[in-house]
Every structure is written in C-alpha cells, then in structure tokens.
Amino acid sequence: MKTNILGLPVKESELLVKELNVLLSNFQVYYQNLRGIHWNIRGKRFFDLHVKFEELYTDAQLKIDMIAERVLTIGGTPLHTFEDYIKNNKLTVGKNISNDEKAVQLIVHSLSDLLKIEREILNKSDEINDEGTNSMMSDFISEQEKTIWMMNAWLEETL
Secondary structure (H helix, E strand, O other), rough: EEEOOOOEHHHHHHHHHHHHHHHHHHHHHHHHHHHHHHOOOOOOHHHHHHHHHHHHHHHHHHHHHHHHHHHHHHHOOOOHHHHHHHHOOOOOOOOOOHHHHHHHHHHHHHHHHHHHHHHHHHHHHHHHHHHHHHHHHHHHHHHHHHHHHHHHHHHOOOO
C-alpha cells in the first residue's frame, strides 16, 4: 500500500478529499444562508438574532478555512467555485428569509445535514487512522450537536 508524506494511504486519502470537498461545498452554502438571514432578519428578536447569526457565520467561515486546509494537508485541492459548491450541495438554500422561526429552523436543518456528511467522513477517516481529520470532524460534530440543541430549545421543540 502506497502512503503519502503523512503516512496515510494515498488511494483512500484521495477518496477522503472528495468527501471533504463535499463538506466544504455544503459549508459554503450554510455560510451564505447565515449571511442572508443575518442581513434580512426582522421582528422583535432582531437584535439578539442578528448578533447570533453573525457569530454563527463567523464560526462557519473559520470551519470553511479549516476544511480547505485539511484538504491541502492530505494532498488534495479544495473546491473554490460557486459552480462546484452548488453541484455538491445537499442543503436547503434559504432565500429572503426574514422570519425568526424560519431562520432558526433553516439553521437546525442545515446543521443536521452537515452532521450526516461529517459522520460519513469520520467513519472513512477512522478506517485509515487519519487522526487529523477524525479530530476535526469530532470537534465539528460536538459543537453542531450543541448548537442544534440550543436552537431547538429556542424553538421550544424537542430532539
């Protein structure tokens, strides 16, 4: 089995790069959704949600960079065009959402879809002992599960 400079199997790493690029694409759509609801939110909860949505899109922007850098680290090239992002997107695209509950529901559903992708990556990276990707996915999953819980609490829904 041929390995790369990190000691990871080349063939499996190439497959992992594809999965990470899918995650990257979906995070870009999630980020843009967050920007849109941040800009367009209306109502009595505007001040609280405007700040919260900015916090979330700032976090998403950092994660986008982390994913792209992980792709580079394991020998791939990160996707970087809107065409590629849309082609690989699995999230609902939010357009002109100004209602607070619809905005939070979009976040919950988006994070849930991101978790599915991340768990697939976690399983594949675990199979090849890619601790760097495992650690990143584990951190993302833990944070996003907590955010879903908090958003559902805000919506007064149960998991």
